[in-house]
Each structure stands twice: as C-alpha cells, then as structure tokens.
Amino acid sequence: MEKEDKFDYESIKKKTLEQLRSGKSLFGKDGAFAPLLKDILEAAMEGELEGHLDEEERAGGNRKNGKTSKKLKTADGTIDLETPRDRAASFEPQIVKKRETILAESLEPRIIGMYGHGMSLRDIAAHIKDTYDTDISAATLSAITDKVIPLVKEWQNRPLEPLYCIVWLDAMYYKVKDEGKIVNRCVYNVLGINTEGRKDLLGMYVSESEGANFWLGVLSNLQQRGVEDILIACIDNLKGFSEAIASIYPKTEVQSCVVHQIRNSIKYVASKDQKPFMADLKPVYQAASKDEAERQLQELEAKWGKKYPVVIDSWHRNWEKLSTYFKYSPAIRKLIYTTNTIEGFHRQIRKVTKTKGAFTSDMALLKLIYLATLNIQKKWTQPLQNWSLTVSQLSIIFGSRLKLQI
Numbered sequence: 381m382e383k384e385d386k387f388d389y390e391s392i393k394k395k396t397l398e399q400l401r402s403g404k405s406l407f408g409k410d411g412a413f414a415p416l417l418k419d420i421l422e423a424a425m426e427g428e429l430e431g432h433l434d435e436e437e438r439a440g441g442n443r444k445n446g447k448t449s450k451k452l453k454t455a456d457g458t459i460d461l462e463t464p465r466d467r468a469a470s471f472e473p474q475i476v477k478k479r480e481t482i483l484a485e486s487l488e489p490r491i492i493g494m495y496g497h498g499m500s501l502r503d504i505a506a507h508i509k510d511t512y513d514t515d516i517s518a519a520t521l522s523a524i525t526d527k528v529i530p531l532v533k534e535w536q537n538r539p540l541e542p543l544y545c546i547v548w549l550d551a552m553y554y555k556v557k558d559e560g561k562i563v564n565r566c567v568y569n570v571l572g573i574n575t576e577g578r579k580d581l582l583g584m585y586v587s588e589s590e591g592a593n594f595w596l597g598v599l600s601n602l603q604q605r606g607v608e609d610i611l612i613a614c615i616d617n618l619k620g621f622s623e624a625i626a627s628i629y630p631k632t633e634v635q636s637c638v639v640h641q642i643r644n645s646i647k648y649v650a651s652k653d654q655k656p657f658m659a660d661l662k663p664v665y666q667a668a669s670k671d672e673a674e675r676q677l678q679e680l681e682a683k684w685g686k687k688y689p690v691v692i693d694s695w696h697r698n699w700e701k702l703s704t705y706f707k708y709s710p711a712i713r714k715l716i717y718t719t720n721t722i723e724g725f726h727r728q729i730r731k732v733t734k735t736k737g738a739f740t741s742d743m744a745l746l747k748l749i750y751l752a753t754l755n756i757q758k759k760w761t762q763p764l765q766n767w768s769l770t771v772s773q774l775s776i777i778f779g780s781r782l783k784l785q786i
Contacts, residue, residue, distance in 0.1 A: 496751030577767030592620030
C-alpha cells in the first residue's frame with residue numbers, strides 16, 4: 381500500500397496567504413508553519429532511525445517498534461511529536477533527543493537573550509506564551525539559563541593579553557539570598573584597554589565586601605591568566621589598594637580617582653562653605669602642571685587649613701596617587717583622572733539589574749552580569765577615539781614596556 385503523503389502543500393499555501401494578508405503570525409498554535417515543522421522533524425527522525433538500523437542492527441534482530449508521543453515546545457508553538465522507536469531501545473535521535481521537551485535551537489537562545497536584557501523569569505514565561513502559545517515553567521526557564529554557567533566559568537578563566545595600557549578597577553554592590561537571609565555582595569570588575577585601544581572586561585569576581593586583600597587576589601588571578609604588565613591603573617581611594625597593585629605589578633603607575641577624593645572632601649565641609657571651597661579647590665585638580673597644582677594646594681591650605689584640617693590632610697596624604705595624571709597629555713589625563721570609564725560600564729549593567737530585588741545566589745548574579753556584559757561589548761568593536769595618538773604618547777613615556785607589544 382502506497383504511503384499517504386503527510387504534506388498537504390496546497391492547504392499550507394492557502395493558509396499561509398490568508399494569514400499574511402490578515403497580518404496574523406505564521407507561527408504558534410494556529411500558524412500555517414506549525415504543522416510543517418512537525419512533519420519535517422518527524423521525517424528527519426525517521427531518517428535517523430533508518431540510518432541507525434544498519435545491517436548489523438538488523439542482523440541482531442533490531443527492528444522498528446512503533447512510535448511514542450510527546451509535546452515539544454518550539455518557537456512555532458507546542459507541537460505533538462511522534463518519535464519512532466526500535467525494539468532494542470538503542471536508537472538515540474539527535475534532531476530531538478529523548479526527554480527533550482524544548483527545541484533548544486529554537487527557543488533557548490531567545491530565552492537566554494531576554495534574560496540577559498533583564499527580564500524576569502515570570503515576564504519571559506508570559507512573553508513566550510503570548511508570542512509562541514507555549515507554556516514554560518519557571519523551573520524550566522531557570523534550567524535553561526543555568527546552561528550559561530559553564531560559559532561564565534570558562535569566561536572567568538580565559539587567557540588574557542600580556543599587556544594592558546590602562547586598567548580601571550571598581551566594585552558594585554548587590555543583594556543576594558544566602559541560606560534564607562538577604563546579604564550584601566560586592567562584585568569586583570576590572571576593565572582594561574589593550575594596545576589596540578579596545579576595551580575589554582578582564583575579570584568579574586564576587587565577595588562579601590570590598591577590601592584591599594580581595595583586590596590582591598583579583599590582581600593575582602589576572603597575573604595567572606597571562607597579564608604580565610599594566611601601564612596605568614585607575615582606582616578609587618580604598619585604603620591599601622595601591623599597595624596591593626604594587627605587590628603584583630610594581631612598575632604600574634597608580635592614579636586615584638580625583639572625583640572620589642572631591643566627593644569625600646566635600647562631605648566634611650559645612651554646607652555654607654562648600655561653594656567657595658570648591659571654587660578654591662578647582663584650580664588644584666585643573667592645573668596645567670603638577671608644580672602649579674601643588675602651589676594651588678598650598679593656597680587652599682592657607683585659606684582653609686585651620687577650619688578643615690582633616691580635608692586638607694587627606695589631599696596631602698593621597699597626593700602622589702592623586703597627581704599621577706599631571707605627567708600625561710590632556711587626552712590621557714581625561715581617560716585616567718577619574719574612574720568614569722568603569723562607572724559608565726556599571727551604569728549600563730545597572731539598567732539591566734535594576735528590576736531585581738535580591739538574587740537567588742551568587743551565580744544568579746554572575747549569570748546576569750555576564751550576559752549583560754556580552755550585550756554591552758557588542759559596541760566595543762572600535763578603538764578609543766584618537767587612540768593612535770594616545771598610544772604613541774604612551775610608547776614614548778613607557779619605552780620598551782609598550783614598544784615590545786605594538
């Protein structure tokens with residue numbers, strides 16, 4: 381008996397044209413393409429079974445043994461799929477694997493993409509239902525996003541380049557659930573510019589709090605992954621931070637964030653004095669040279685030193701780290717005198733994470749930041765503006781340390 385043709389092309393064609401004219405989706409439960417996908421998948425699995433039942437299998441008595449039914453969730457909706465079986469139960473279909481209930485190539489990348497843009501599992505489930513007429517549980521969605529975990533770990537341990545011209549180091553803070561309690565977590569990020577002027581997030585680490593000791597571990601990890609030298613490191617004013625850098629990269633120039641120093645200073649100045657104090661402070665950090673800046677700092681001390689000795693003393697104590705940028709050209713100064721570059725990256729991450737209350741675990745936090753970073757990095761394809769001039773100036777300043785790399 382001749383096998384009935386399963387594909388009713390005329391019916392599919394007619395339905396497709398009707399749905400196109402009406403503006404309805406061709407996908408989903410009632411879409412014209414849904415039955416076509418079902419037939420294609422079933423035909424492919426029949427072909428796989430035929431290939432499996434070679435002469436050796438048949439000689440051993442293995443034969444076709446009917447079919448089993450299961451529901452498969454796809455971007456074209458949920459379909460009832462007939463999977464062929466063999467008597468020996470040795471057949472392992474590859475198009476749609478046993479126990480697979482979601483067509484990975486179809487839905488999983490979309491689910492992970494939505495998760496990476498900050499959508500909650502509940503919102504993703506609702507979107508999948510509305511768009512593809514497919515129900516997916518929160519547990520299933522969580523299992524799908526967990527497939528990112530090996531990629532996160534691989535990314536965290538990937539080899540790095542031997543030299544980075546400028547590196548910014550800063551931290552963000554989040555809430556995470558830990559054994560039933562909501563606790564604070566600190567995410568340490570290291571953003572670097574390589575010799576070609578391209579940005580890259582070199583590392584992402586989670587700890588209970590920010591501290592120089594943990595940063596020491598971060599820097600050691602960078603070294604283990606291949607970073608031999610850093611020309612300039614831009615940091616906040618965390619105590620012991622510059623010493624931690626010097627212990628791993630003794631030749632690195634350290635620049636403390638001037639903006640952080642200004643913010644910390646103004647907190648200890650009375651509100652009525654803040655405006656005139658800032659007017660006198662501006663010539664210090666905007667000076668044309670270090671000598672001029674030091675002269676302006678002396679004038680600032682003469683005027684305000686007795687009233688605000690703690691503030692002035694802080695500038696003196698941190699001066700060497702705060703004044704590193706004066707030795708460079710205006711273009712380089714603009715890049716390094718603050719941690720604005722990495723803070724801008726943090727702002728982009730927070731746009732994605734802002735809807736989250738407390739993350740369910742440290743890895744849930746890392747998963748989302750990793751996926752958000754991948755989206756952000758899509759824009760990091762070009763070197764920084766005027767990088768050819770900047771790297772030439774750095775090459776003159778740092779000599780063979782940079783010349784060996786370009």
